[in-house]
Amino acid sequence: MAAAKILAAVIDKKTPLDGMLDAVHGNPAYKALSDADRALVRAILNTTLRHLPRIEKSLSLMLDKPLPEGARALQHVLTTAAAQILYLDVPSHAAVDLAVEQANRDPRNRRFAKLVNALLRRMVRERDAILAASHTILPVPGWFHARLVKAYGEAEARRIAEAQLTPAPIDLTVKAEPALWAERLNARLLPTGSLRLAAFEGSVAALPGFSEGVWWVQDAAASLPARLFGPLAGKRIADLCAAPGGKTAQLAALGAEVIAIEQSANRAERLKENLARLSLSAEVLNIDLFAYKPDELLDGVLLDAPCSSTGTTRRHPDVLWTKSMKDIEKLAELQARMLRHALTLVKPGGLVVFSNCSLDPLEGEDLVAALLRDNPGVERVAVRREDWPGLEEAISPAGDFRTTPAMIAPGEGYAGGMDGFFACRLRRR
């Protein structure tokens, strides 16, 4: 019940999933569930959203005629039930019975209860054939696929779209001694310097090193921007969009004197808590970055800007259904303004690293190209392939990091992939 309602809010009202699944401020129907039922609802929603185009197409092929416009709620009941039948390891008959019960409970949908029953039972019987046939259907919305094709070409777009079907593994960044901690945690040491856990269920807080603040959870790709500054001991660096603090922690662990700026009060608090657990220090300023003017120009600035997050769909599959091209355009404009401000904060010769977790060039390559065109006082310091063995494919010809979920091959017992990220290193002349 909760799953279909929450799905409706994502699809019809563009409400992000994270907020609705928050244990304190989340959707009331979700909060009323037991821990086990919450986990099941989360799995159903993430699975439904990951496979939505394939589920919808499979359902439409089984219907003689489309459901009437007024039956949106029924559509969500059907898609969440179909996700369980096709992709989740739960008893199919329970999913069918629940969907029929939901249809019966809603006076607008009662007349469709028999149809729901027949259609879903047929789906159970024909599951293997439906799954085999659905492989040809693109697993992402059309607008997003078109953007991927434009940026990466047909074949790579397909690989990225398929890669986002696999849930992200857990990656960790360690303060020091990555090889030693890789062994202790039975993790794979990635070419980014991150550790990747083998298939893992449970709480990371129970793993060795957590309570001592030795490491933090951070996707491999997300760890790259902070690594672009080179030696940081004694340098003053501002992290302009800092919370929850993965990159602030990296900068501080590398010896920088960090000023961490975060506009949201709640998120600034979370950043402070995270730094405290890691015994790392930074000056945390809960202000708008546009209001920040240091007394003296800085050695470097990290701008990990708010973005469309289209690189994180393995973790947040709702993004593709809540964001649109309009959002990408608006965010790209904001990022360009933020980047121009960031460049005023560093001394001549100072570095600005600009990054975000979008796959769209409007928020990355195009934005930087326009900035360089208009600002002769700024130059790109290209990332060199020879400095990043194993990550050559993630470095663009211009010398930026451009990672995608289709990069990093799986290893024995370890998943592949990483978030889609853009990171560019700029220098004020």
Ligand SMILES: C[S@@+](CC[C@H](N)C(=O)[O-])C[C@H]1O[C@@H](n2cnc3c(N)ncnc32)[C@H](O)[C@@H]1O
């Ligand atoms: C992509 S997240 C940053 C993630 C962070 N760098 C990390 O590695 O953990 C962007 C952050 O920027 C913050 N933010 C957005 N607009 C801002 C502004 N004008 N000034 C300061 N922070 C802002 C958001 O609240 C959000 O926490």
